[in-house]
Amino acid sequence: MNPKNRQWTLARRPQGMLQEEDFAYRETTIPEAALDEGQVLLQNLWLGFDATQREWLKDQEGYLPPVGVGEVVRASSVARVLRSTNPALPEGALVQGLYGWQDYALAHPGDALPPALLPPGVTPEMALAALGGTALTAYFGLVDVGGIAAGQTVVVSAAGGATGSMAVQIAKLRGARVIGIAGGAAKCAWVRGLGAEDCIDYRNEALAERLRTLCPDGIDIAFDNVGGAHLEAMIACIAPRGRVVLCGQIAGYDAQQPPPGPRNLMNLIYRRARMEGFLMLDYLHRTGEAFAELGPWMASGELRWEADVQEGFHRIPQTLLRLFRGENMGKQLLRIDRQEAQP
Amino acid sequence: MNPKNRQWTLARRPQGMLQEEDFAYRETTIPEAALDEGQVLLQNLWLGFDATQREWLKDQEGYLPPVGVGEVVRASSVARVLRSTNPALPEGALVQGLYGWQDYALAHPGDALPPALLPPGVTPEMALAALGGTALTAYFGLVDVGGIAAGQTVVVSAAGGATGSMAVQIAKLRGARVIGIAGGAAKCAWVRGLGAEDCIDYRNEALAERLRTLCPDGIDIAFDNVGGAHLEAMIACIAPRGRVVLCGQIAGYDAQQPPPGPRNLMNLIYRRARMEGFLMLDYLHRTGEAFAELGPWMASGELRWEADVQEGFHRIPQTLLRLFRGENMGKQLLRIDRQEAQP
Numbered sequence: 001m002n003p004k005n006r007q008w009t010l011a012r013r014p015q016g017m018l019q020e021e022d023f024a025y026r027e028t029t030i031p032e033a034a035l036d037e038g039q040v041l042l043q044n045l046w047l048g049f050d051a052t053q054r055e056w057l058k059d060q061e062g063y064l065p066p067v068g069v070g071e072v073v074r075a076s077s078v079a080r081v082l083r084s085t086n087p088a089l090p091e092g093a094l095v096q097g098l099y100g101w102q103d104y105a106l107a108h109p110g111d112a113l114p115p116a117l118l119p120p121g122v123t124p125e126m127a128l129a130a131l132g133g134t135a136l137t138a139y140f141g142l143v144d145v146g147g148i149a150a151g152q153t154v155v156v157s158a159a160g161g162a163t164g165s166m167a168v169q170i171a172k173l174r175g176a177r178v179i180g181i182a183g184g185a186a187k188c189a190w191v192r193g194l195g196a197e198d199c200i201d202y203r204n205e206a207l208a209e210r211l212r213t214l215c216p217d218g219i220d221i222a223f224d225n226v227g228g229a230h231l232e233a234m235i236a237c238i239a240p241r242g243r244v245v246l247c248g249q250i251a252g253y254d255a256q257q258p259p260p261g262p263r264n265l266m267n268l269i270y271r272r273a274r275m276e277g278f279l280m281l282d283y284l285h286r287t288g289e290a291f292a293e294l295g296p297w298m299a300s301g302e303l304r305w306e307a308d309v310q311e312g313f314h315r316i317p318q319t320l321l322r323l324f325r326g327e328n329m330g331k332q333l334l335r336i337d338r339q340e341a342q343p
Numbered sequence: 344m345n346p347k348n349r350q351w352t353l354a355r356r357p358q359g360m361l362q363e364e365d366f367a368y369r370e371t372t373i374p375e376a377a378l379d380e381g382q383v384l385l386q387n388l389w390l391g392f393d394a395t396q397r398e399w400l401k402d403q404e405g406y407l408p409p410v411g412v413g414e415v416v417r418a419s420s421v422a423r424v425l426r427s428t429n430p431a432l433p434e435g436a437l438v439q440g441l442y443g444w445q446d447y448a449l450a451h452p453g454d455a456l457p458p459a460l461l462p463p464g465v466t467p468e469m470a471l472a473a474l475g476g477t478a479l480t481a482y483f484g485l486v487d488v489g490g491i492a493a494g495q496t497v498v499v500s501a502a503g504g505a506t507g508s509m510a511v512q513i514a515k516l517r518g519a520r521v522i523g524i525a526g527g528a529a530k531c532a533w534v535r536g537l538g539a540e541d542c543i544d545y546r547n548e549a550l551a552e553r554l555r556t557l558c559p560d561g562i563d564i565a566f567d568n569v570g571g572a573h574l575e576a577m578i579a580c581i582a583p584r585g586r587v588v589l590c591g592q593i594a595g596y597d598a599q600q601p602p603p604g605p606r607n608l609m610n611l612i613y614r615r616a617r618m619e620g621f622l623m624l625d626y627l628h629r630t631g632e633a634f635a636e637l638g639p640w641m642a643s644g645e646l647r648w649e650a651d652v653q654e655g656f657h658r659i660p661q662t663l664l665r666l667f668r669g670e671n672m673g674k675q676l677l678r679i680d681r682q683e684a685q686p
Contacts, residue, residue, distance in 0.1 A: 055609075061613075062613055063613050227608060227609075231608070232604075246608060246611050246612050247612070248612070249608060249609045249612070252606070252609060257606070258606040258607065258609070259606070260603030260604060260606060261575075261603060261604025261605040261606050261607075261608050262604040263595070263600070263601040263602070263603060263604050264601065264604075265570060265574070265589060265592060265604055265618075265620075266398070266570075266592045266595060266601070266620075267620075268589050268618065268619070268620035269589050269590070269591070269592070269620030269621065269622065270404075270405055270406050270620070270622070271620065272619075272620055272621055272622060272625060273619070273620055274617060274618070274619040274620075275608075275611065275617070275618045275619070276611070276615075276616070276617040276618070277608075277609075277610075277611035277612030277613070277614065277615055277616055277617075278612065278615055279612065279613070279615060282615060
């Protein structure tokens, strides 16, 4: 075992657009000396990147405590059990959890977010890109918050992202008519290939006008990952009794001051429409329900996932920045390689 | 009968703040020549003023068609039946409806919004100020959209207005803890007298800070009539699973460009909160349900209403402007006087 535990910590509170300098590299010892009863030592193999990580770096109240300056950056990962005092988590097993930007971490089944064993046949990429928060977020957002039904019109912003691409497919498989919004022709082509009837390239098309044309009877469910102008354009087209499912607000995560909210909330009154936020964490007890429906679709290949895989521990900070530049198609992942050169 | 039908019409599409010059006075003949089967001729006695009238004057899609330039301004009123071919609406009866800024109008029970007979013992002021849209809007907003329950914290913006003052009282009578927001010390004192635990004077106090102090456990129901900064301050304090009941957006009605929406919609995600618009028109079939609860409270004097009564046909346009200057306390009304001097 390598005697060092490489870590990326938060160097300073990020201001505005994330920068690589917001993070600092350090090496510490491996936390292996004495495992408590039931505890395991984990080695991270893969990291998942989520827009919500940007929110964890802010000094503000959120759904999880902020990451402190000097602390290891919180991140989802798949790790191998290296040493175990727990028969339920045997050495060699793969688990998923929030083990952060480091090589080694300790975990215990009694943790607030306990380590979750990967089901048989599930690869780390699949776990992070499809089975984890991504698919569950899309599923419960559409089904529980949005009340999706066949024949409805569903619009998904950031449709080329990890959650958005799942939402497009799940909505389509549930019998809805789906319109995507994404940046660039390549992403839009991919989103159409996932089953969207059309996909608006917001970088090169007039978003609000195109939405009006494509949704003449209004939007029944607006699944929004972006906020700002995208949200405003969707509210302008919301159908009577429509639902705006607030999944994320990536347009605002990186800003010093979030962009102005939609000016047209009056339309929620005229259309008797509802806007509702949700967190996937609230649905962890209902994952079985979701996988009962998603599992067969994944097994049959009807529900596809794409991962953008980067390599190397030293590239972790710059890989997070890819999300905010819209460079990833599908889920942003990074494979940690112990053999690479040090940064 | 006076041989003229005085009218105020829309002279031009208002830009920004309403002005008296947006309206034009004219006299036409009384529409009495030939009453169709079932039709009645009405004489307006009282007018009610609502912020939503400003929206009707915009050239935009709404829940009712816009008032055209040159057309009589749409307004709620209480009128007397002058001539009738309909036994259900006998001559001398008082009815409520949308009969506009004029002396005389025709009505038919088959109208989209049919004339509603005033119940026995109900005065025109009471009908317009308390029994009409005002109380029903507050009631269904709190009960149906907000899901009010005893012990919850309810914050009402424009709490000194017609709908807001009803919402304060109904929430209190339903067992909630109520905080009002209003402009000026006099209005705030009145709102406290209606049962609010406290009332924030947004003109002289730091709204966001005061809300945080007064609602340490968050706002369960934000009943918003204002939008803009008031809405943002309420969202900042929304409780987990809280509801923002969107009743109106008076901050934006008078603006060329509505003010920016709340920048903190992310908080709806963190708090799993819901924001929902509604229109009282959707609840007309459930008025019985509301009056069963409101009636006894009104009879006992527990549910009070206040009217700001102006006089004279020539003062109609300037009376509407009072709403947008926040000059009215309680419901803005005007009594039409046939004997007054012409404008």
